[in-house]
Amino acid sequence: MQRKKIEIQQNYFKDADNFEENIFSNKLKVHKIQMHELFYISQLENMVFQNPWSYFDFNAFYHSSIFRCIKMVNTIVGYAIYRKEYFREYDRKICHLMKIAVHPEFRNLGIGSILLKQMEKYSKRNHLSLIYLEVRESNKSAISFYEKNGYFRYKVIDDYYQETGESAFLMVKNIKKIMKI
Numbered sequence: 001m002q003r004k005k006i007e008i009q010q011n012y013f014k015d016a017d018n019f020e021e022n023i024f025s026n027k028l029k030v031h032k033i034q035m036h037e038l039f040y041i042s043q044l045e046n047m048v049f050q051n052p053w054s055y056f057d058f059n060a061f062y063h064s065s066i067f068r069c070i071k072m073v074n075t076i077v078g079y080a081i082y083r084k085e086y087f088r089e090y091d092r093k094i095c096h097l098m099k100i101a102v103h104p105e106f107r108n109l110g111i112g113s114i115l116l117k118q119m120e121k122y123s124k125r126n127h128l129s130l131i132y133l134e135v136r137e138s139n140k141s142a143i144s145f146y147e148k149n150g151y152f153r154y155k156v157i158d159d160y161y162q163e164t165g166e167s168a169f170l171m172v173k174n175i176k177k178i179m180k181i
Contacts, residue, residue, distance in 0.1 A: 017065075048104065067079070070114060078103065078111040100115055119131065135168060152173070
């Protein structure tokens with residue numbers, strides 16, 4: 001399958017077939033996002049979201065959250081940001097998926113699922129009971145992606161997105177079956 005050449009971070013994918021070869025030979029690795037890479041994360045964010053976080057938003061969460069990415073030829077093609085939180089009502093530690101994005105040219109190749117699996121491993125290692133996220137009600141492709149990865153719609157949060165007044169689904173995946181929600 002041919003893919004057109006794209007530019008991110010001033011690097012080029014010189015051989016589109018190389019990307020698929022890496023995908024299918026399991027050479028994709030999840031990396032910690034370094035502080036100097038936040039600029040590139042914010043560029044990808046602007047490409048993917050209609051109301052993106054700014055560089056300063058990423059910077060504000062950098063030390064209190066987990067920042068992970070997948071790179072191809074030293075170029076970030078996807079990232080996830082999550083953090084450990086405490087759910088007082090159930091006396092449990094949980095994980096909040098704050099952001100996940102994959103470059104539009106590289107969707108449906110398993111990159112997002114790899115990032116979710118990495119977050120799930122982190123959650124298990126840290127004895128977190130569940131993972132939750134918020135997603136726009138209108139974002140059918142994201143909802144489908146999360147459901148395929150074992151998340152379910154827990155409830156609707158009315159007027160969650162202040163800039164548009166749109167509601168969000170709160171989606172959840174149990175990591176440990178000990179917590180009933």
